[in-house]
Amino acid sequence: MGLGQWLNERTGIHDVYRVVLARKIPKTGWAYTLGSATLFVMINQIVTGILLSIYYVPTPDHAWDSVNYIQNEVLFGWLIRGLHHFGASAMVILVGLHMIRVVIYGAYKYPREVTWLTGVLLLxxxxxxGFTGYLLPWDQKAYWATTVGTQFVGTTPLVGDWMLNVVRGGPDLSAVTLARFFGVHVWVLPAALLTVVSIHLFLVIRLGISNPPWKKNQPPLPQDETEASA
Amino acid sequence: MTDAQMENEDPRELSRREFMDRSIKAIGAFIGLTMGIPAVGYLISPALQQQPGGRVRLGRTSEVEIGVPTLFTVTIDKTTGWVKSEIDLAYFVYTEDGINFTVMSNICTHLGCRTHWNEAGYIYCPCHDGRFDVQGNVIAGPPPRPLKRVEFQVDANNTILIREA
Known part of the structure; x- marks a missing residue:
């Protein structure tokens, strides 16, 4: 008995593969790859982010120096940091395009409303x-961009000043701000991201992807049981 | 079955599905390698970087006590990663005649603790009760090797020079 068979008998891994990766989808087009593209960049961000945390230090004394060390001293540091830096922009762009596609194609409609809502959370x-990561290099651009960005919070009526203090960990940007942005960036947000992405993907697989609008009048595909029974 | 029949009329021919499957796996492997190899280099990078060690003045030969390992401590500037810091280096210098000298590291060969001279007549490591004689040879405890001898030079002013470690 081969290892694959041994494992499958105990875990049902073949079924998982068939349902998750080899599932049938309607004939669509390139616009439908935006979600997978986002997922790919997300994995890139996780891998390169973990690698960056091997050297990065979130204190005003060392943040910039450690980033400079990664960029100029560590072998392939420029590549890892570059992938994370440009991956961040790619992530925002892809998430936006993915959302636009879902809106235009009406893919958020029944029965996929919860997929849409989790998507909004993911946005x-x-x-x-992006906002918390921007501060971490602790250079001039990071410092002043975050000064401006957090200042918005202060314009909230009545509780603005108090909220600004919470976000910054004090009235001004400081070591406390950098540390809490780092904590949010590497612990709070990844935990939230993985949780919500899991739900999002579960729903995508469970419900199947929507037909393009120009195919709406065709009978549902046989494997699309949820829609067929609805 | 109809799909398979249509796509795969000649079983020796590579079907469209099979071609796509293999292509995706190949591209996946390529991406994995282009990420994986730099990642390994990135992680082991600090171990590959060597800092050229300059010469350090340890002290003058006249400061070495005859017959007793004398501990010399020098402070050097060292950059580790992104931090510039001062590091204390400590070496025993031993001589019996004031002419021939032995310089040895005070780092215990067992697990790297710092040793010191004990007035009872041996070099002592407090971590696991290791003991060395005046020449750095093991006389008791777990150390597997004598204290590490260090190459040195004595210049015209009778100053002991060693290379930065």
Missing amino acids: IITMAF
């Missing part, structure tokens, strides 16, 4: 990733 999480 917010992605933006929060």
Whole structure:
């Protein structure tokens, strides 16, 4: 008995492969790859982010120096940091395009409303990733961009000042701000991201992807049981 | 079955599905390698970087006590990663006649603790009760080797010079 068979008998891994990776989908087009593209960049961000945390230090004394060390001293440091840096922009762009595709194709409609809602959460999480990550190099651009970005919070009526203090960990940007942005960036947001992405993907697999609008009048595909029974 | 029949009329021919399957796996492997190899280099990078060690003045030969390992401590500037810091190096210098000298590291060969001279007549490591004689040879405890001898030079001013470790 081969190892694959041994494992399958105990885990049902073949079924998982068939349902998750080899599942049948309707004939669509390139626009339908945006979600997978986002997922790919997300994995890139996780891998390169973990690698960056091997050298990065979130204190005002050492943040910039450690980033400089990664960029100029560590073998392939420029590549790892570059992938994370440009991957962040790619992530925001892809999430946006993915959302636009879902809106235009009407893919958020019944029975996929919860997939849409988790997608909205993922959009917010992605933006929060971008915002908190921007501060971490602790250079001039990071410092002043975050000064401006957090200042928005202060314009909230009545509780603005208090909220600004919470976000910054004090009235001004400081060591406390850098540390909490780092903590949010590498612990809070990844935990939230993985949780919500799991739900999002589960729903995508469970419900199947939607037919393009120009195929709406065709009978549902036989494997699309949820829609067929609805 | 109809799909398979249509796509795979000649069983020796590579079907469209099979071609796509293999292509995706190949591209996946390529991406994995282009990420994986740099990642390994990135992680082991600090171990590959060597810092050229300059010469350090340990002290003057006249400061070495006859017959007793004398501990010399020098402070050097060292950059580790992104931090510039001062590091204390400590070496025993031993001589019996004031002419021939032995310089040895005070780092215990067992598990790297710092040793010191004990007035009872041996070099002592407090971590696991290791003991060395005045020449650095093991006389008791777990150390597997004598204290590490260090190459040195004595210049015209009778100053002992060693290379930075």
